[in-house]
Amino acid sequence: MNNMLKFLIDLQEIDRQLFEIDKKKGSLPEQVEKLESQAASVKSELEKSRLALEEYQKELLGLKGSLMDAEAKVKKYQDQLYLVNTNREYDALTNEIEAVKAELAEGEERQLLLESEIEKLEAAIATAEAQSSTFLEQLDSNRDELREKSDLTDARQEDLEKQRAKLVKHIGPRYLRKYERILNARKRAVVPIVRGSCTGCHKQLNPQTIYEIQQMDAFIECENCGRILVVLPGDDD
Ligand SMILES: [Zn+2]
Numbered sequence: 001m002n003n004m005l006k007f008l009i010d011l012q013e014i015d016r017q018l019f020e021i022d023k024k025k026g027s028l029p030e031q032v033e034k035l036e037s038q039a040a041s042v043k044s045e046l047e048k049s050r051l052a053l054e055e056y057q058k059e060l061l062g063l064k065g066s067l068m069d070a071e072a073k074v075k076k077y078q079d080q081l082y083l084v085n086t087n088r089e090y091d092a093l094t095n096e097i098e099a100v101k102a103e104l105a106e107g108e109e110r111q112l113l114l115e116s117e118i119e120k121l122e123a124a125i126a127t128a129e130a131q132s133s134t135f136l137e138q139l140d141s142n143r144d145e146l147r148e149k150s151d152l153t154d155a156r157q158e159d160l161e162k163q164r165a166k167l168v169k170h171i172g173p174r175y176l177r178k179y180e181r182i183l184n185a186r187k188r189a190v191v192p193i194v195r196g197s198c199t200g201c202h203k204q205l206n207p208q209t210i211y212e213i214q215q216m217d218a219f220i221e222c223e224n225c226g227r228i229l230v231v232l233p234g235d236d237d
Helices: 003-025 028-081 087-170 173-186 207-215
Strands: 190-194 228-230
Touching: 003 087, 003 173, 003 190, 003 228, 028 087, 173 228, 207 228
Parallel strands: 190 228
Antiparallel strands: none
16 A cells, blocks of 8 residues: 555544544633633622722711711800800801801712712622622633543643654655645545545546555545545455
């Protein structure tokens, strides 16, 4: 048998096994990547919400202090009202009281708004935290699954790739290119003939071509599909 044909048959078997390994690994790496980016985005949203919450809480604390001061001021002014002697003093104090009360009303409105915002943010943070932990769990489980599958197949893949590299050295670049071109287009590049037909496209071959293939010392392509034709032991009758 032409050695080149034998090498190509071996190469195709190695490529088939490598393809199966690739298929087995499936889309897990992409799934892990997607989950990682989703988890990162949930995490960054969570960070933003936590910062906003902190700001609101700080403001609320300050506001409550100011409101207490204002209330104390109103009470103090009201007590002073009993002590004033002139109408002018009385009017001045009353004006003061009105101004502080207006401040108080404004502050209380802001307090209500802040409390409602804080409540909303706390709910959003709780949801995001739950979402984030679900994502991370899924990510961990997919990663473990991928690692398990990879461990089993990595060694085999490495071994096959070493064999392939060795084999490819025996095949000239011209034949290798031809083989790879057909493989990419047709899935199988080297096919046996069975009962005088190409098993790639089922085209019946003429007796002269069959005879030449049976000699197995030339590189013969199917005139219909372009695949490289060989005879495997027991395949031809
Ligand atoms: Zn064919």
